[in-house]
Amino acid sequence: MTPRTKWDLVRLSSTFLSLFAAWLLFAGPPNAYALVSGALASGVLALLTFRFFLDEHEAGVRHLLPNPLLLVLYLPYILFRIYAASFVLAYDMISGRMDPRVVHFRTRLKSDLARAVLCSSITLTPGTIAILIDEDHLLVHWFTAPSTHSHRARREIAESMEKLLGRIWS
Amino acid sequence: MSAAVWAEFVLVFLGMGFALLGNLGVFLMPDPYTRLQASATCSTTSVISVLLAAMAASGFSPTTGKLAIILLYFLVSSPVATTIIARYAWESGILPWRKPKRRPREGDRP
Numbered sequence: 001m002t003p004r005t006k007w008d009l010v011r012l013s014s015t016f017l018s019l020f021a022a023w024l025l026f027a028g029p030p031n032a033y034a035l036v037s038g039a040l041a042s043g044v045l046a047l048l049t050f051r052f053f054l055d056e057h058e059a060g061v062r063h064l065l066p067n068p069l070l071l072v073l074y075l076p077y078i079l080f081r082i083y084a085a086s087f088v089l090a091y092d093m094i095s096g097r098m099d100p101r102v103v104h105f106r107t108r109l110k111s112d113l114a115r116a117v118l119c120s121s122i123t124l125t126p127g128t129i130a131i132l133i134d135e136d137h138l139l140v141h142w143f144t145a146p147s148t149h150s151h152r153a154r155r156e157i158a159e160s161m162e163k164l165l166g167r168i169w170s
Numbered sequence: 171m172s173a174a175v176w177a178e179f180v181l182v183f184l185g186m187g188f189a190l191l192g193n194l195g196v197f198l199m200p201d202p203y204t205r206l207q208a209s210a211t212c213s214t215t216s217v218i219s220v221l222l223a224a225m226a227a228s229g230f231s232p233t234t235g236k237l238a239i240i241l242l243y244f245l246v247s248s249p250v251a252t253t254i255i256a257r258y259a260w261e262s263g264i265l266p267w268r269k270p271k272r273r274p275r276e277g278d279r280p
Contacts, residue, residue, distance in 0.1 A: 025239060026239070078245075079218065082214070083215065085211075086188060086211065086212060086215040089207070089211060090187075090188070090191050090212070093195055093198075093208060094191075098204070098269065099269045100204055100207075100267060100268070100269070101266070102266055120245075120249040121249075123210070123211075123249035123252050123253050124211070124214060124245065124249045126211035126212065126214075126215065127211070129203065129206055129207060129210070129211075129252060129253070129256050130253050130256070131203075131256045131257055131260045132257055132260060133253075141203045141206075141256065141266060143204070143207050
């Protein structure tokens, strides 16, 4: 068995386990029918999608498994950011104080998953939308941009989230 | 009234306000990106508010857990959809709207 086959098997089984866990969460009290049909469906889906679920080069454990405590802390943090920023955006929209620009900056995060979560968090935070993400390059549409300078954009949009995410998926 | 009822009240009204603002933004904004800013982000806040209100209303029960999972899925799916729309607009060559420059007045240097 080559290392590549082993890694494929690990990816397949972890995809299957995550799908099955999600199924168990939604299925309610488990009975035989639910267990068998859920296992069959997650097996087929895992066979179809394990190549996208875990990318082949993402072999670092700390790139995939988050720090659970900090991950739980991240959710209220991002909810707070969303609420704070939506009041600001609402005020800007009503008062017409808008100056939208597209800014580009690079993230320092290494893990693909952390980069995806950063991209989603930027989009979730009102006032900024991530347009493109390509490796570590991010293209962000900023509703009230004080400048298009790359370092300033990164500092104001992403730095605080980046710090936390860098500790979650180090 | 208890604290939970007040929390529901405030959250539902926040949700209503942000949903209204988001929908107004879709009609008032000049280009796809700013429309996305208004609709996607304000509507996200409103949906989160309504889900949190429903969680406060259902108390400590299995329903709250299911609502929390729905909230998590929403937090994943909504920004992905927004980014896909923005990316399509960007790749089909739509340039973002820019704030028009100030018109020159009398006495300005050329």
